[in-house]
Amino acid sequence: MSTETMSIFSPKLAARFDALVEKYPARRSALIPMLLYAQDEIGYLSDAVIDEVASRIGITPLDVRNVASYYSMLRFKPAGRYNVQVCTNISCMLRGGYDIFDHLQHKLGIGHKGVTADGVFSLEEVECIGVCCWAPAIQVNYDFHDDLTNDKVDEVISSYRAKANGESTHA
Amino acid sequence: MPKLVSHPDEVKVISKRFGMGATNIDRYIELGGYESTQKALAQGPEWIISEMKASGLRGRGGAGFPTGLKWSFVPKQAPKPKYVLVNGDESEPGTCKDHLIFLHDPHAVIEGTIIAGLAIGAKTGFIYLRGEYRYLLEIMEKAVADAYAKGFLGKNIFGTDTEFQVITQTGAGAYEVGEESALMESLEGKRGVPRIKPPFPAVVGLYGGPTVINNAETIAAVPHIIGMGGPAYAALGSERNGGTRLFGISGHVERPGIYELPMGYNLHKMIYDVAGGIRGGRKLKAVVPGGSSTPVLLPSEIETLGMDFDQVGKAGSMLGSGGVVVLDDQTCIVEFALRTIKFYQHESCGWCIPCREGTDWLKKSLTRFHAGFGTMKDIDNIQYLAENMMGRTFCPLGDAAAMPTIGFVKKFRKEFEDHLDGKPCPFAKHLEVALV
Numbered sequence: 377m378s379t380e381t382m383s384i385f386s387p388k389l390a391a392r393f394d395a396l397v398e399k400y401p402a403r404r405s406a407l408i409p410m411l412l413y414a415q416d417e418i419g420y421l422s423d424a425v426i427d428e429v430a431s432r433i434g435i436t437p438l439d440v441r442n443v444a445s446y447y448s449m450l451r452f453k454p455a456g457r458y459n460v461q462v463c464t465n466i467s468c469m470l471r472g473g474y475d476i477f478d479h480l481q482h483k484l485g486i487g488h489k490g491v492t493a494d495g496v497f498s499l500e501e502v503e504c505i506g507v508c509c510w511a512p513a514i515q516v517n518y519d520f521h522d523d524l525t526n527d528k529v530d531e532v533i534s535s536y537r538a539k540a541n542g543e544s545t546h547a
Numbered sequence: 548m549p550k551l552v553s554h555p556d557e558v559k560v561i562s563k564r565f566g567m568g569a570t571n572i573d574r575y576i577e578l579g580g581y582e583s584t585q586k587a588l589a590q591g592p593e594w595i596i597s598e599m600k601a602s603g604l605r606g607r608g609g610a611g612f613p614t615g616l617k618w619s620f621v622p623k624q625a626p627k628p629k630y631v632l633v634n635g636d637e638s639e640p641g642t643c644k645d646h647l648i649f650l651h652d653p654h655a656v657i658e659g660t661i662i663a664g665l666a667i668g669a670k671t672g673f674i675y676l677r678g679e680y681r682y683l684l685e686i687m688e689k690a691v692a693d694a695y696a697k698g699f700l701g702k703n704i705f706g707t708d709t710e711f712q713v714i715t716q717t718g719a720g721a722y723e724v725g726e727e728s729a730l731m732e733s734l735e736g737k738r739g740v741p742r743i744k745p746p747f748p749a750v751v752g753l754y755g756g757p758t759v760i761n762n763a764e765t766i767a768a769v770p771h772i773i774g775m776g777g778p779a780y781a782a783l784g785s786e787r788n789g790g791t792r793l794f795g796i797s798g799h800v801e802r803p804g805i806y807e808l809p810m811g812y813n814l815h816k817m818i819y820d821v822a823g824g825i826r827g828g829r830k831l832k833a834v835v836p837g838g839s840s841t842p843v844l845l846p847s848e849i850e851t852l853g854m855d856f857d858q859v860g861k862a863g864s865m866l867g868s869g870g871v872v873v874l875d876d877q878t879c880i881v882e883f884a885l886r887t888i889k890f891y892q893h894e895s896c897g898w899c900i901p902c903r904e905g906t907d908w909l910k911k912s913l914t915r916f917h918a919g920f921g922t923m924k925d926i927d928n929i930q931y932l933a934e935n936m937m938g939r940t941f942c943p944l945g946d947a948a949a950m951p952t953i954g955f956v957k958k959f960r961k962e963f964e965d966h967l968d969g970k971p972c973p974f975a976k977h978l979e980v981a982l983v
Contacts, residue, residue: 470874
């Protein structure tokens with residue numbers, strides 16, 4: 377039974393949130409996962425997302441913003457459908473992380489935190505993503521792609537482009 | 548998918564089930580899984596702690612604190628519930644060992660969590676994974692659900708009257724949260740700002756209750772220790788450094804990867820034999836032995852160096868997270884130092900002024916320096932700044948930023964001087980993109 381009569385989330389996610397707030401010894405512990413899962417569905421932390429999450433936890437929207445602004449994965453603006461995150465930290469840098477990042481900037485025609493005009497891709501230079509021994513690596517949304525070269529990056533991007541085209545034809 | 552590697556010198560304890568389908572609970576049981584938990588249940592808390600003390604296991608997150616001793620600090624009687632908290636916020640650059648544990652052996656983490664709970668008298672354990680590890684969180688969540696279904700978790704685990712619950716949690720991107728007090732803050736739904744100590748988590752931790760916080764690799768070692776016995780595990784390693792560890796070798800080597808080697812294994816051999824030597828037949832310039840926060844070592848310092856907490860400490864660095872980052876002779880140390888400090892500047896939570904301001908000034912100085920606009924005085928200033936951050940912050944992030952910087956300046960001063968007076972970087976590379 378949802379505590380929110382008018383949820384902005386899908387029924388499935390709303391039900392998941394109903395369970396999530398009961399999962400921990402304190403309701404507030406659900407805050408960070410809830411924000412991340414809400415972002416996965418809505419695309420970013422809109423005012424409506426923040427308001428509903430605040431009311432579900434029982435804290436103020438300002439408190440939610442204060443916490444959300446701390447975490448690098450949480451964003452207040454939309455990203456592309458596929459958010460391409462390029463690690464340039466030491467282990468990736470030593471094996472060409474910056475070359476991959478430069479290549480992607482040219483290929484997608486956008487810079488750090490940019491979004492392509494069609495909204496399909498966004499690009500981000502990120503800190504270590506925990507794939508150091510298989511560097512250089514990128515993460516597209518939550519999927520890792522490791523041991524990359526520029527050619528492999530092209531294949532990865534093409535596969536997401538095809539996926540995006542498929543999704544828009546079916547829509 | 549991260550590639551698994553192997554080498555004849557490996558002693559596979561934690562990694563023995565990697566690549567064997569052990570994410571499936573029945574397969575895990577077939578491979579001897581959950582026997583240690585039952586043994587621990589039968590033997591009781593005092594026996595568990597004595598085995599853990601005998602094992603010589605030291606915290607694999609980086610601090611190297613003896614695990615058995617840590618557990619013994621938790622008071623037997625406490626007014627609030629006690630907790631076990633597994634730190635899987637793996638974020639130290641150069642470190643990706645927990646990635647493989649969650650991917651291949653999630654039930655070992657669950658077992659370790661239960662055993663830690665039995666040892667300290669906790670009824671709840673939390674397993675916290677960094678937000679980027681979503682697919683690993685899903686593997687962990689499936690494993691937890693399967694363990695509940697078998698009755699290995701819940702009100703009456705293994706048919707006894709002992710209760711143990713496991714709750715998984717995701718982060719959302721923050722290196723700082725790997726520090727234990729910041730981790731607790733994050734799990735409580737707050738900004739990951741560290742708490743001042745004392746009180747220590749063993750007395751006042753999560754939700755105010757006594758809490759034991761262990762790195763995921765430490766926890767994954769626990770069922771093996773209980774299975775083979777503390778002394779047998781200790782015998783695998785070196786003096787006062789029990790067992791094996793997952794060393795992650797990255798950077799300019801022929802065969803990067805995660806290798807499980809005995810504590811005290813020679814670093815030179817690790818690079819030249821295990822990881823196949825320097826890529827493309829180049830020469831070794833430097834090694835960062837235990838994740839980006841550990842001071843750099845020169846080739847002359849690794850010849851006879853055994854990789855355990857005490858020996859690396861004696862050599863002026865730290866074993867840290869076991870992430871060995873190898874730099875060849877074409878690497879610009881100024882650029883490497885700059886990339887390292889950029890990370891810490893980005894991750895500093897801003898709570899303590901020496902860290903917030905120090906990392907920012909270091910980044911600015913090094914950026915200018917690497918661009919060729921540095922002066923001789925800057926070299927001393929960089930070192931002075933870094934030295935004044937040491938020990939002046941709530942949590943170790945300030946030290947983690949300062950220590951490697953001091954190391955780079957001290958050991959590669961000549962290379963800093965080669966960047967002076969508008970001279971282009973001798974390695975003709977430049978770091979143009981600034982992280983916001």
